[in-house]
Amino acid sequence: xxxxxxxxxxxxxxxxxxxxxxxxxxxxxxxxxxxxxxxxxxxxxxxxxxxxxxxxxxxxxxxxxxxxxxxxxxxxxxxxxxxxxxxxxxxxxxxxxxxxxxxxxxxxxxxxxxxxxxxxxxxxxxxxxxxxxxxxxxxxxxxxxxxxxxxxxxxxxxxxxxxxxxxxxxxxxxxxxxxxxxxxxxxxxxxxxxxxxxxxxxxxxxxxxxxxxxxxxxxxxxxxxxxxxxxxxxxxxxxxxxxxxxxxxxxxxxxxxxxx
Amino acid sequence: xxxxxxxxxxxxxxxxxxxxxxxxxxxxxxxxxxxxxxxxxxxxxxxxxxxxxxxxxxxxxxxxxxxxxxxxxxxxxxxxxxxxxxxxxxxxxxxxxxxxxxxxxxxxxxxxxxxxxxxxxxxxxxxxxxxxxxxxxxxxxxxxxxxxxxxxxxxxxxxxxxxxxxxxxxxxxxxxxxxxxxxxxxxxxxxxxxxxxxxxxxxxxxxxxxxxxxxxxxxxxxxxxxxxxxxxxxxxxxxxxxxxxxxxxxxxxxxxxxxx
Numbered sequence: 001x002x003x004x005x006x007x008x009x010x011x012x013x014x015x016x017x018x019x020x021x022x023x024x025x026x027x028x029x030x031x032x033x034x035x036x037x038x039x040x041x042x043x044x045x046x047x048x049x050x051x052x053x054x055x056x057x058x059x060x061x062x063x064x065x066x067x068x069x070x071x072x073x074x075x076x077x078x079x080x081x082x083x084x085x086x087x088x089x090x091x092x093x094x095x096x097x098x099x100x101x102x103x104x105x106x107x108x109x110x111x112x113x114x115x116x117x118x119x120x121x122x123x124x125x126x127x128x129x130x131x132x133x134x135x136x137x138x139x140x141x142x143x144x145x146x147x148x149x150x151x152x153x154x155x156x157x158x159x160x161x162x163x164x165x166x167x168x169x170x171x172x173x174x175x176x177x178x179x180x181x182x183x184x185x186x187x188x189x190x191x192x193x194x195x196x197x198x199x200x201x202x203x204x205x206x207x208x209x210x211x212x213x214x215x216x217x218x219x220x221x222x223x224x225x226x227x228x229x230x231x232x233x234x235x236x237x238x239x240x241x242x243x244x245x246x247x248x249x250x251x252x253x254x255x256x257x258x259x260x
Numbered sequence: 261x262x263x264x265x266x267x268x269x270x271x272x273x274x275x276x277x278x279x280x281x282x283x284x285x286x287x288x289x290x291x292x293x294x295x296x297x298x299x300x301x302x303x304x305x306x307x308x309x310x311x312x313x314x315x316x317x318x319x320x321x322x323x324x325x326x327x328x329x330x331x332x333x334x335x336x337x338x339x340x341x342x343x344x345x346x347x348x349x350x351x352x353x354x355x356x357x358x359x360x361x362x363x364x365x366x367x368x369x370x371x372x373x374x375x376x377x378x379x380x381x382x383x384x385x386x387x388x389x390x391x392x393x394x395x396x397x398x399x400x401x402x403x404x405x406x407x408x409x410x411x412x413x414x415x416x417x418x419x420x421x422x423x424x425x426x427x428x429x430x431x432x433x434x435x436x437x438x439x440x441x442x443x444x445x446x447x448x449x450x451x452x453x454x455x456x457x458x459x460x461x462x463x464x465x466x467x468x469x470x471x472x473x474x475x476x477x478x479x480x481x482x483x484x485x486x487x488x489x490x491x492x493x494x495x496x497x498x499x500x501x502x503x504x505x506x507x508x509x510x511x512x513x514x515x516x517x518x519x520x
Binding site: 009010011056058076077080083084087088089090091092112114119120121122123124126128179181182183184188243245 | 347443444
């Protein structure tokens with residue numbers, strides 16, 4: 001059966017997360033239902049990152065085995081047609097070999113977290129950012145973030161229900177930037193690693209926000225990491241500022257020139 | 261009665277526009293209703309630009325005469341409390357003199373138009389951008405825009421129902437830029453003038469899009485302007501990519517240092 005990689009954008013707000021659940025709408029279910037409109041055969045799709053309820057994606061990657069071969073552009077067009085009106089869009093489709101796996105072939109996940117630092121309610125960005133009404137200082141957050149870079153036991157920054165075998169991960173990037181957007185200033189967190197523990201990014205951002213607010217020192221973050229104790233973590237921030245922004249593959253199927 | 265200027269952000273989607281109407285929700289009505297929760301006296305507020313249905317604002321400016329004096333910060337906080345859950349936010353309030361008028365004291369209006377140039381549906385930016393699925397070239401649009409700069413009779417780019425006395429306006433800026441945002445590439449139009457005719461910005465953008473698509477030449481835009489004929493205009497583009505992004509005043513009430 002021909003396998004295709006799908007690059008997917010979605011608004012996480014109406015979904016209980018990526019993963020299919022019996023009682024609640026999921027992104028996986030929305031896409032699998034769209035696929036079932038194209039062929040009789042039921043399929044199960046696998047994604048690079050199983051995002052939580054309310055988390056968005058700019059470029060989630062999944063793969064699907066189709067009953068027949070498709071022109072990649074026509075496949076994405078047909079899926080987008082059947083996905084309406086769900087806020088899920090197939091940005092691209094690409095043929096991959098039968099041993100290529102959206103999750104297991106990925107060597108990197110990238111996340112963007114958008115924080116809106118202001119007092120007045122967010123009329124235009126509601127549900128798309130985490131709004132923080134009190135003043136935040138960037139420099140101490142950046143200083144604290146440096147303690148988190150590299151290979152560590154991240155037990156402190158891992159949900160108690162996390163099912164990963166090991167709490168050890170290597171954090172390759174945690175940049176914090178003040179960004180002037182056409183809609184006003186935001187604070188962006190750019191986070192990158194081979195893989196993440198459950199709630200790791202939201203545990204980082206929630207803890208670093210405490211540093212920006214002056215309630216924690218950067219040194220407190222270092223101590224929290226060293227404690228290897230979930231109770232030492234700061235508050236986990238809300239999901240709706242979080243975006244899965246990219247997935248890295250050694251041979252990225254979406255970077256290949258399309259066939260003539 | 262003490263007069264206050266209000267700087268206002270709103271999502272235009274649920275509203276029939278700025279201006280109060282009998283049968284439909286308006287931004288003006290939402291704010292006037294919030295004010296009526298603060299005092300017995302009914303008020304009518306005046307805005308710098310009466311935006312159409314579906315048009316957003318990053319920094320609309322209005323003024324209101326209150327029954328008593330307010331601390332500006334407390335006034336904006338109280339209004340934001342009573343505006344919930346409408347997607348309208350008071351970004352700032354500032355005391356102004358009794359002869360200051362949000363509309364008549366303004367010497368400049370600025371608009372941002374966001375165009376999303378891509379094929380796949382906009383899962384995250386639905387209702388916030390005008391999506392165009394076919395390829396667009398920026399350079400010819402920029403060339404055409406130069407013909408529109410300066411003082412002209414803009415009859416071609418003016419809604420037939422426009423109530424302005426004269427079709428002559430001076431266009432000070434019409435910049436078109438390819439912008440890389442964290443959510444992907446957009447084409448932004450930055451438009452600035454002392455004042456605008458009804459539907460002028462949307463008539464510009466809709467016509468310039470035809471140039472970007474290759475259906476019109478830049479010279480066609482020059483001829484359309486010279487025709488001084490509404491029938492010579494390109495299609496008027498949809499409202500939901502348009503943002504009133506700023507209003508200019510000689511003595512901007514929001515730039516003054518607040519009193520001790």
